[in-house]
Amino acid sequence: MKMKKTTIGVAAAAGLFGSLCIWAGAASAAEKFSDLQYSQWAADSIEYLSNRGTVAGYGNGKFKPEGAVTRGQAVTFMVRELYPMGVPEAAGSAAYTDVSPTHPFYREIAAAAKTGLAGGFPDGSFHPDAPITRAETASFLARAYALEEGGKHMQLSDADSSWAAAPIRIMSSNGLIGGYADGTYRPNQSVTRAEFAVFMTRVIRFEREAAIGAKDWDKLMSYMTLNEQVGQMLMPDIRMYKGQPTTTVNDGLKDIIHEQAPGGFIVFDKNIVNAEQLTTLTDGLQAEEAKAGDIPLFLGVDQEGGVIKRIPGGTNLPGQMALGATGDAGLAEAAGKLTGEELKALGLQLNFAPDLDVNSNPDNPIIGKRSFGSDPDLVSSLGLATMRGLKASGVIAAVKHFPGHGDTTVDSHLGLPVLMHDRNRLDEVELKPFKAAVASGVDMIMTAHIAFPAVDDEHVVSLKDGSSVPIPATMSKKVLTGLLREELGFKGVIISDAFTMNGIAEHFGEAQAVTRAVNAGVDIILMPQDPAAAQRTLVKAVQNGSVPMVRIHDSVKRILSLKDKYGLFDRGESLSAKLASLKGVIGTDQHRQVERTIAERAVTLLAGRDGKHPDLIRQGDRVAIVAADEEQAKQLESQLALAGAGKLLRTQVVVMKPGKANEAMPAIDQADYVIAASYQFRNTASQFSWSDSQAVIDELNKRDKRYVLLSLGNPYEMLYVRNVKSGIAAYGKEEPNTAAAIRVLLGQLDPQGVLPVAS
Template identity: 40%
Template structure:
């Protein structure tokens, strides 16, 4: 399928991508018996069951080494290293980062094809492409991220952003995304989630999350809701430490659970665990990734999740520090995890899991269950019917003009006018001085909208100050601008606006990306009316607040 070069947000829902992949030369029916999915008149669930009926028998015939290999998704430096991992460890998947993508869209498509060709079973080729603050594929169409989507209040925007992102990922051979974030950002000081969250209202987060999951599914990409049981109320980063979240069971059910429950009910392909300790859910002191009470007791049995359970990166301190690199993957599997993401040393982790499987420390039934879930996901995403990506199509699809138009619309819907005490906005007809992060880009965008730009605050009618997670420094930066009225625009966490009491007007863009900066300029100039609503408490305003001209 060739994506049109021009496509509107309203029409995007009509665009679908064949689940069999993105081009010719597909590696068809690898590793499974041939046969149709059943009667066309059968229900979707019956057809799915028929397509997956071969899996238990196939798992029973796999060697122990092949089964263990399917659990792992390592990172890699280049094609040679990845192919060696495939041959030696039978890995079930691989993960892309900017250093191993293989260049632009066409190069990445060719690398994906080479990796798939090297593997007996189709690979889950994944990426951590959240958009916004966390992006791993620099060539895809840029969207402003989850908190901006939460500010739009439009699930259709979340669906469209995910569908565009998923379409571009699948075009280059990526079939699993470790997104979207399901965490409810309760703590403004949270160092690891922040604008990666859709917001602080569990119900609103659930609506946006399920829409995004649907968008990825329509593009043929497996979505991964993260980070279970909820990473939104912590001031510790699990990359460098082991956060402890003190929510009681009742608080967890009220604040953290609703988005994950909604994702499970929507049939999300995978849920990623968090390296956090929640004593209210498990008093062992183990991180959730290693907790049977959390992964099996809550996620599998309480919420009814039938898809994959994926660990967050096993390189992170929150996963490694208690038990070490050999015991951690074994404990994760026994806790209920199916997919082991980025072990620090694949050889160490593989040998430890293989040894545990041989000895019975990992029960054979637990191992077969995990492998079966992995193969079912590959079947559901069409990988056994073909994985080949077409490099020419990848170049045409990625960054298509219609996709960029969707990003612009979403960014414009997100810009939030939090307050305007003196009626300074819109700025058209005034002369402004712009300072702060992305000042040059914003000044150029304002000039393009007919706003006069001054070289210094002394020559301006209004000073515009941008902030990017400046926190308490925001107040001092406002004072440094002198007596001119100041408009503060938060390009990252809107919590900066809590320190902008001296500003005459405040706005939130939630992102410093090109689409967000261009949209901010249009709103400030009056070309576009502000339509966003705060998805978190910020600037002295409650969630849901937003002004318009």
């Protein structure tokens, strides 16, 4: 069917109101009706319109579905759709002899009269309390939505003789109304409230489907309620429901989807049992959304690889700093591609990765080995390659944390970091990878809850203690609109970091924070503390003018465009087909080989007596594995047994408690070789308890033992531990990293990596 531009195409509309867009009704709390048990055929439509704020009950939980709809009520339902912000006061007089200013639907009938939405009778009356007929229903709806004749042909024996023959034909030819078994339409029969809800819902959904098919996002937005548009800008966390992990589509999720219409969800490890369960969950979420509406969900996850991973049984990779040590953009692209393939198979289309932070500060407590390194050119090269891989697999890359979180000494989960560098330094280091990403067409960028006074020196009063605190990037218009959009030219979607983090939560309060963030330029609020409250806050902010409606429209249009770009509107395979395909994608041998290659290429020599190799484990050695964590030590022991089969090795695990290095000495004395494992992450390197490692190294040197200082975390040991004769960095305590390190210690591999951070 050829669709007109969605405006009221009548001369009367050109006056006071101009062209009247078909907007959905204003947001309001949806009623729950108790009397629909005998009208289940219409229950979905009634709920749909109630959620939109279009229809209402009688205030006592009753909808009275079999009651007649009056002409006044029908006009009111449509006007609520047409005027999302309320009926304009300028609607003027109803101009009908039987509609007085005291009539409950006076203002709505007046608006309909002014716009030509509905007409009266030749005698100047409107009959507001008369039941609306099926003929009038067809006429009202066809006129309101400027419908044109469609391609379906239905023979209705009594329609052609009706005064409403044309609108009946238009409605029936688009499948929006039907007749009875005897081939009649019965145009003069009155319409029940349930029937009118069904007819109106069909038209709205028909128009929305047409807009989606035409990729006409402006038109689609004109049919979205304000509540629904704001919902697209929220991406809640669904980890728990009633104290239990959310692993199925429970009642809480259903309520959120139907009542809040969120743009998506982020999943965490608590939501995941295995690949089959996760696929069933994501499929169920999209299916529930399809019942509630027609805009698919973003389903996102943090799958950086290494220490930040969520997928059990998947290919979790050695991590970004391991890739940095390889310096190989081809491997980075392969890592991005296999990650994307696995996420997409699981029903996840959005990855909050790669991390483009330049980790130039060893004391950074939160980024560290999540970064590719301390060289902005290396971070740019590998970050862009990872983006290409994700995009090639059909998964959105959300790069983070703009404008840069790599040189902070405060974790923004716990406080508000402030980066004091001048603009020249920001351009040369922090901003460089993001500039490259924007130039390469990145689709989504995540903000940092970090203040950058060189870009925005505004301060506000903290709700925490009344002190003056700088505004973080997430809430700064100068950073997000001025720098990112206008200066760097970013056209994609801006998503905030989690609003549960203290960098935002403790200083600003969610109501202030979400309003300021949206005005600053954020398109999606990630993990609001109270999603329903955040939605109400933004709806109210639009209604009172503190957030311009154009800001909401701009964000929603970008969100819809991105969902379309990555095929989210194509509902795809059945659940059974998705489950059947998992085995051929998740953790395949091909993917595992990429994982092993990265891990093996990454192992880096920190110190060696010959300058090329660490001390090697020999045939028949007694090996002591000294670590601060028993699980970590046991994993190394297991890897050594696997890779060293045939070497007749004997091993002993020593768990070294803080300040108790002396307790490891008996095992060290008996050993021929010592693996001294070190793991520093999520704390500042300069304040880490290096004294235990130093004590062990000193004793090993004194005893002239063969050994290795094995760095499994941030590779800053050489800055703080002196006189190390033999050391390597593996960049992770996970299986691929430790397996590669053990192979190097057995002489099966040479250390090939290059330290990607300054030391």
